[in-house]
Amino acid sequence: MSIAKPRLRIKFKKPNSLRCVDTHYCSGCGHGIVHRLIAEVVDELHIREKTVGIAPVGCAVTAYDYWDFDVSEAAHGRALACATGIKRCRPDLVVFTYQGDGDLAAIGTAETLHSANRKEILTCIFINNACYGMTGGQMAPTTLIGQKTATTPWGRDPQRGEGYPLKISEILAGLAGVVYAERTTVCSPQDVIKTKKAIREAFLNQIEKRGFSIVEVLSQCPTIWRMSPQEAVQWVKEEMVKEFPLGRIK
Amino acid sequence: MKKPKVTGKKILITGNEVIGEAAIRAGCRFYAGYPITPQNELTAYMAKRMFEEKGVFIQAESELSAINMVFGASATGFRAMTTSSSPGISLKQEGISYLAGCELPCVIVNVMRGGPGLGNIAPSQSDYFQATKGGGHGDYHLIVLAPSSVQEVFNLTISSFDLADKYRNPVIVLLDAFLGQMAEPIEIRNSKFEIRNYKKKWALTGAKNRKPNIIRSLFLKEGALEEHNFKLQKKYNQIEENEKSYQLIDTDDAQIIFVAYGISFRIAKEAAKILSPDIRAGIFRPITLWPYPYQALKNICKGKKAIFVFELCLGQMLEDVKLALEGCSPIYFYGRPGGGVFTEGQLVNFVKKTLRMV
Numbered sequence: 001m002s003i004a005k006p007r008l009r010i011k012f013k014k015p016n017s018l019r020c021v022d023t024h025y026c027s028g029c030g031h032g033i034v035h036r037l038i039a040e041v042v043d044e045l046h047i048r049e050k051t052v053g054i055a056p057v058g059c060a061v062t063a064y065d066y067w068d069f070d071v072s073e074a075a076h077g078r079a080l081a082c083a084t085g086i087k088r089c090r091p092d093l094v095v096f097t098y099q100g101d102g103d104l105a106a107i108g109t110a111e112t113l114h115s116a117n118r119k120e121i122l123t124c125i126f127i128n129n130a131c132y133g134m135t136g137g138q139m140a141p142t143t144l145i146g147q148k149t150a151t152t153p154w155g156r157d158p159q160r161g162e163g164y165p166l167k168i169s170e171i172l173a174g175l176a177g178v179v180y181a182e183r184t185t186v187c188s189p190q191d192v193i194k195t196k197k198a199i200r201e202a203f204l205n206q207i208e209k210r211g212f213s214i215v216e217v218l219s220q221c222p223t224i225w226r227m228s229p230q231e232a233v234q235w236v237k238e239e240m241v242k243e244f245p246l247g248r249i250k
Numbered sequence: 251m252k253k254p255k256v257t258g259k260k261i262l263i264t265g266n267e268v269i270g271e272a273a274i275r276a277g278c279r280f281y282a283g284y285p286i287t288p289q290n291e292l293t294a295y296m297a298k299r300m301f302e303e304k305g306v307f308i309q310a311e312s313e314l315s316a317i318n319m320v321f322g323a324s325a326t327g328f329r330a331m332t333t334s335s336s337p338g339i340s341l342k343q344e345g346i347s348y349l350a351g352c353e354l355p356c357v358i359v360n361v362m363r364g365g366p367g368l369g370n371i372a373p374s375q376s377d378y379f380q381a382t383k384g385g386g387h388g389d390y391h392l393i394v395l396a397p398s399s400v401q402e403v404f405n406l407t408i409s410s411f412d413l414a415d416k417y418r419n420p421v422i423v424l425l426d427a428f429l430g431q432m433a434e435p436i437e438i439r440n441s442k443f444e445i446r447n448y449k450k451k452w453a454l455t456g457a458k459n460r461k462p463n464i465i466r467s468l469f470l471k472e473g474a475l476e477e478h479n480f481k482l483q484k485k486y487n488q489i490e491e492n493e494k495s496y497q498l499i500d501t502d503d504a505q506i507i508f509v510a511y512g513i514s515f516r517i518a519k520e521a522a523k524i525l526s527p528d529i530r531a532g533i534f535r536p537i538t539l540w541p542y543p544y545q546a547l548k549n550i551c552k553g554k555k556a557i558f559v560f561e562l563c564l565g566q567m568l569e570d571v572k573l574a575l576e577g578c579s580p581i582y583f584y585g586r587p588g589g590g591v592f593t594e595g596q597l598v599n600f601v602k603k604t605l606r607m608v
Contacts, residue, residue, distance in 0.1 A: 050456035064464045070454040072325050072465035075348050078318035081310070085322020085330070086454060088306040089280055093326075093456055111318070114311035 015039040017048050019068045028229025030219030031059060033186045034127060035066050037196045041203055042069065051094045052086055054079040058100040059134045077108025080115040083122050094206055096123035101142040102132045105168040112168065116212045119177030123202045124214040129221040130240060137224035141166035144243050165243050169216045173250035179211035181249040185218045187233045218244055260435040265403045265425060268436065269359055270295035272407035273331050277445040279305035280323035280330035282316040286338045287371045288427040289361035313338040317345030324354040325465045327453030329411050333359035336377050337368060346420055347386025351467025355414035359423045361430035364589030372589025373427035375512060378566035381422050382540040389479050391486045393421040393493065394539040396511040400434035415448040417489055424539060426562060428513040428591065494546065495537040501550050504532025509547065509571050510560040511536050518560050521597035529605065544574040551579045556608060558601060561585040
């Protein structure tokens with residue numbers, strides 16, 4: 001008795017640029033999705049062999065354990081300075097930074113602003129989760145007004161001198177060196193597809209030497225927000241998006 | 251700002267500018283810096299020369315950024331340098347610690363000025379502790395070279411790039427505002443320097459036909475960082491074994507020994523001439539401040555009547571001299587802080603007065 005060979009085709013698989021390991025991220029975290037999207041884009045553009053990533057300080061500090069291409073660490077906030085050094089020496093490489101809100105918009109504001117202003121041919125993937133995740137949920141520059149964090153136990157209050165949510169992508173969009181700035185989420189399959197498109201465009205801008213690109217991804221952090229993954233997704237959709245409107249900024 | 255001619259003849263050039271020229275000749279093709287006095291001539295020199303050599307020059311938005319750009323450049327295997335003066339070097343310490351932790355070679359030049367704080371812009375040697383004992387966080391060492399003439403600034407800057415690559419470690423060239431600003435005739439050797447090509451298999455060049463390279467100083471797994479530190483220590487031990495360097499002047503039949511480096515050495519040398527022949531003073535000049543030539547100093551000082559340490563600060567290298575001598579000889583210190591520069595006359599008076607009391 002012979003069994004007819006099943007005709008199977010692979011429709012979905014791990015990108016080559018992603019290693020075959022479990023991540024350390026919490027359930028419902030957005031990091032894993034964005035890691036994968038970057039890996040997919042790197043695969044599709046056939047640039048794995050000339051890609052260099054800069055891992056941030058924050059939850060994604062060990063991103064090099066997950067991506068399967070050259071990666072460097074950088075001190076907190078200095079990712080874009082480090083990326084500048086790499087790209088200026090090796091313009092043939094495709095260099096991107098992967099940074100959180102504290103990294104990019106607090107301790108690294110100067111590096112962010114000035115590398116964008118110098119029109120460094122770089123791609124910046126900015127993960128905005130409105131808090132410092134790894135250090136236990138302190139206030140970030142992007143923390144929403146009224147949002148409770150470890151260091152704003154009564155909710156962020158500008159009247160108490162805690163400032164306002166910093167819209168770094170809008171600030172960068174005002175610079176001549178920035179050619180592309182878009183804000184997306186990874187809250188639904190449609191949004192994930194949109195984010196991938198944005199990441200792809202940001203990489204293409206670099207390959208075609210157009211200038212500095214930033215993709216800001218509003219990403220859920222259920223653990224720090226003390227929410228279930230579903231609630232966290234809802235919170236991005238309902239609260240974060242109000243403060244940080246989605247879509248192409250530049 | 252003229253480009254020095256490559257003739258083998260002597261040219262007149264300042265210490266600051268010659269650092270730039272030496273770096274270019276050593277194959278340095280990446281420079282990032284931030285304006286600070288008294289080393290601004292160097293940044294300006296690099297802006298022009300890097301352009302001519304098709305290298306990279308970036309005026310960074312801060313010292314933090316400059317050192318981290320060097321971090322990135324070094325990660326690609328390029329020879330890279332940043333330069334500054336005392337307050338700027340303080341800002342670079344974060345990056346320096348990361349460079350040491352990631353074992354990235356690079357050259358950092360500190361043209362020292364008076365401190366603490368904003369201090370002033372006059373010559374000083376008060377960053378000795380910062381350069382030789384750390385400055386940044388963690389268990390690490392930098393190779394520290396201290397030239398004492400413009401010619402030596404040139405020679406040591408060139409060697410610094412080789413040392414950095416050889417050991418995958420940042421190297422500091424430590425001079426003072428005096429040496430930086432001073433012009434001296436020097437010989438720029440005509441023949442092309444033997445730029446050794448170090449194979450940098452660890453560099454970030456794109457993971458083509460090899461496993462991905464990762465530059466990191468983060469080791470979270472239990473015991474992993476300890477292992478990394480032991481590995482670094484092994485390297486530091488090797489450097490201590492191989493790279494100690496110093497200069498001796500008339501130490502054999504000397505009654506007393508002067509210990510001084512950099513510009514202080516130049517002044518001490520003059521003081522020794524004045525004292526001679528009544529008082530025979532020999533000079534011990536460390537060229538590497540880390541690794542410090544402890545044993546050589548101890549051997550030289552054996553049986554000498556008195557040891558004099560001269561520094562443009564209130565006694566930083568003095569501690570290393572004390573460590574070296576282990577109480578075997580009496581040590582006397584003369585120094586001026588805050589940008590004050592002693593004259594040979596002041597040193598002579600101090601030595602005479604001290605010896606009368608001994």
